[in-house]
Amino acid sequence: MKLSPLSVPYRVLERGGSIVFTAAILFSGASAAFGPAGGPAVVALVGLALLALIGYEVAYYRRFEYALDGDTLDIRSGVISRRNREIPLGRIQNVDISRNVVQRALGVAVVGFETAGGSETEASLRFVEFEEAKRLQGEIGRLKRGDEAEAAGEGPDTTELFALTPRELALVGALSFDARVPGLLIVLLSGSVPALSSLLPDGSRRLLLAAGVVALALGVVLVAWAAGAVVAVLNYYDFRLARIGDELQYERGLLRRYDGSIPLDKVQTLTVLDDPLKRAFGYASLRIETAGYAPGSGEGGSEAAVPLAARDRVFALANRIEAVGSPAFERPPRRVRGRYAVRYLLAVGVLVGLLYGVDRFVAGSIPWYGPAALAPLTPVAAHLKWKHRGYWLGEDHLVTRNGVLRRRIKVVPYYRIQTVIDTRTVFQRRWGVATVTADTAGSLSLTGHDAAAVDVDTATAERLRRTLDARLRTALAARRGWIDDGRPDDGASGDADDEDADDNVGTENAEAGDANGVDDDS
Known part of the structure; x- marks a missing residue:
């Protein structure tokens, strides 16, 4: 072709x-x-x-030629030097279609093929007709499933799971902020401050300069908020998520339209995200993490399944993807609030010390004692950090919760766990607590965003580690039983966690400094 x-x-x-x-x-x-x-x-x-x-x-x-040949996608290309590629269909995680305004007018599209563990697109077709792009997307999914009924012309059932309403799209824009804009504007406008200050009268120079700096800071914040709002609206315009057979398919975007597929058997974890502002108004976001690379997403292989919606809608959708139920989280022991309070007090003390050094040796007029006013708030911050942590062992899933300013509730099926890691830092050992992490094949695990039960009692950590190990083996044995009985393979092929899984099942004990632990709100 x-x-x-x-x-x-x-x-x-x-x-x-x-x-x-x-x-x-x-x-x-x-x-x-x-x-x-x-x-x-x-x-x-x-x-x-x-x-x-x-x-x-x-x-x-x-x-340039390409063909779907049995179990592989074959691509032959090159003008000066020829390149032949064979990509096994079992390795393909996502088939994503993107079209900008001009491409949509011409009726062509870019098709990207993402594979497990890849940090970039494995291969792409630039450009094919849009109808051909949709055919490839559906045909690859059918060949991977081995569905003969679809080959005979009977397509899979399509169920719309979620559609972003205009009100929710407006909220996505209103709650967005482009952090890149402030730095760029500060660099561009920094040279104008001394020039303007030289034009001011001597008597009112400091007052007017301070007012100008405040006005400039507010302007930078407003511009950054407006830029973030525009980008978010353009990115998530007409967002839709549907289930077609054993795949999730999404569409989004105004100037550049994304049309992607996420095989359900490649889903590693689900993550519900919120922050204090979203929690106050009852909203949250949902992300689906796969082991591959997702174009247009901000976090490696993580694709937004719901950019923003009411919490009830988010959890209802999460349960339609992974029937996790209603978790009842078990928090860390109450005594760890003292540990958090000590850490926050030390941070305040370090900040006061740094400002004192600057005042003593450089500026001479900085109110270095100002951060000390935060000291009475450290017990409140410590309590909030403790309150928003916890874990829950469901029948088929591990669910963890961590973070205050950016809270993550992660849902991990037991059979997706690669390794169970028991980490006890020097400071954790003094408080008699540990962190149990369920490592998965998802790319976000590289950034420390694995599901983790943080600062649990050491006896609880031992029990949790053994329980996760046992449930992982049981879940893998049950999945093998389904495959051996001749029923559909729910994703064993092509996944590192299902191939020779007994070799991957394991537990670790690690000891490191506090900076290497995962007991971090962010």
Whole structure:
């Protein structure tokens, strides 16, 4: 099969723009350096470059072929050097389709194939007709499932699970903030502050300068909020999530439309996220984590299943994906609140000490004692940190909860656990507590976002570690029984956690400094 013929002019226009831009710069320089002959020479060179680009893109189109051949996706490409690739269908996690405004007008799309453990797109087709992109998305899912009924023309059942309402889309924008904007604006505007201060009268210079700095800070915050709101609305416009057979399929985006698939047998964890503002108004977000790379997402293989919705809708959707029920969390022992309070007091003391050093040796007029006013609030912060931590052992899932400013409730099926890790830092041992982490194959585990029961009693940690180990083995044995009975394979093929799973089942005990632990709200 071939790419769309429209891919040739589109790729020429896409790459030719940089050539024309460079030519415009060279034209003015050549005219000044070489006189009247310089301009025509540049135009001739640009014409040759464009002809070479057109020839290359035509050759690329003619030599690019792809095919679904049994259990593999075969791609053959290359103009100067040939490249043949065979991607086993069992390794493909997601098939994602993206289209910008121009591509939608032309009826073409980019198809990306994401594989387990990949940090980037494994392969892509640039560009095929949109109908062909949808056919590939559905056909790969059917071949992986081995569904003969679909081959005969009977498509799988489609059930819409979630659609973002206009009110929820507005809230997504209102609660978004682009953290990159403040730094950029501060760099751009920092030079204007000294220049403006020199124009002010001497008597009112400090007062007006302070007012200007405050107004500038408020302006930066407003611009960052507005930029974040626009990006969020463009990204999640017309967000929809549906279940088609054994896959979740989502659509979102205004300027660039994403159309992706998430096989249910590749889902590693579900994460419900909220913050104090969302909790106050009863809202939350839901993320689905796979072992692959998800384009357009902010966290590796994590794809937003629900960017923002009422908590009841979020938990209802989570239960339709993984029937976890209603967790009843067991919190850490009450005594760890003292540990958190000590840590916060030490942080306040360090901040006061640093400001005192700056005041003593550099500035000479900084109110270095100001952070000491936070000391009475440390018991409250310690209580909130303790309150928002906990774990729950369900019949088929481990559920953990951690964080105050960014709280994560993680749902992990037992059969997805790779390793159970018992961590006891130097400071935890003094308080008689430990952290039990359920490591999965998801890419977020690399950033310390695994499901973890933090600061549980040491006896509880031992019991929890043994229980998770036993339930993991039981869950894997039950899944093997389903496969051996001839019923559908629910995802053993292609997953690291299901291949030779007995070799991957294990427990670890680790001791490290407090900085290496996972007892962190963020």
